[in-house]
Amino acid sequence: MIIKIAKVTCLWAILSTLALAPLASSAEMVNKIAVVDAKAAIFSSAVAQTYLKTFEESADFLSLKANYESSSADFQAMAAEAEKQRLTWSAEQFAEHQKKMSYVKADAELAIQKLSSEQKQLEQRILQNLAPLVEQSIQEIVKEEGITLLLRAESVLLASPESSITKQVSNRIDIKSQPKPE
Numbered sequence: 133m134i135i136k137i138a139k140v141t142c143l144w145a146i147l148s149t150l151a152l153a154p155l156a157s158s159a160e161m162v163n164k165i166a167v168v169d170a171k172a173a174i175f176s177s178a179v180a181q182t183y184l185k186t187f188e189e190s191a192d193f194l195s196l197k198a199n200y201e202s203s204s205a206d207f208q209a210m211a212a213e214a215e216k217q218r219l220t221w222s223a224e225q226f227a228e229h230q231k232k233m234s235y236v237k238a239d240a241e242l243a244i245q246k247l248s249s250e251q252k253q254l255e256q257r258i259l260q261n262l263a264p265l266v267e268q269s270i271q272e273i274v275k276e277e278g279i280t281l282l283l284r285a286e287s288v289l290l291a292s293p294e295s296s297i298t299k300q301v302s303n304r305i306d307i308k309s310q311p312k313p314e
Contacts, residue, residue, distance in 0.1 A: 203240035
């Protein structure tokens with residue numbers, strides 16, 4: 133009971149403070165809070181999209197994707213055949229077919245693992261290449277806009293879209309990554 137009263141009292145104190153906050157003098161309200169999702173800023177930038185598009189059009193990616201699609205189609209065809217022929221096959225024929233299906237399934241899973249691994253490596257390269265630009269961009273935006281407190285978007289429960297500088301950081305990355313005219 134005492135704990136409930138303490139919680140209610142604490143809640144009222146917080147709400148009272150928040151309710152009176154607009155009445156505070158304008159001199160006290162110079163703090164500007166913003167949020168940023170650096171990873172989203174990086175991957176929404178045109179530079180990162182170019183990296184991703186180049187990867188998706190590469191011979192290695194297309195080969196792995198074709199391998200996966202072929203193995204997947206083979207597996208589906210074999211499964212349909214097994215369903216159709218199941219009653220007419222002997223136990224040995226069915227077991228042999230199941231064995232072949234497991235090989236084809238393993239090929240498809242291996243292709244997926246390779247694709248996933250290649251994609252993760254690409255993401256790491258993009259993050260490494262663009263991290264310095266993100267840091268510079270964030271520092272510039274914080275200084276330009278007079279932001280006194282910058283929070284990671286992942287750490288915030290609720291923030292208005294206006295408090296996010298993620299899009300600005302993404303745009304700044306694109307500007308900074310363009311070749312400079314000589």
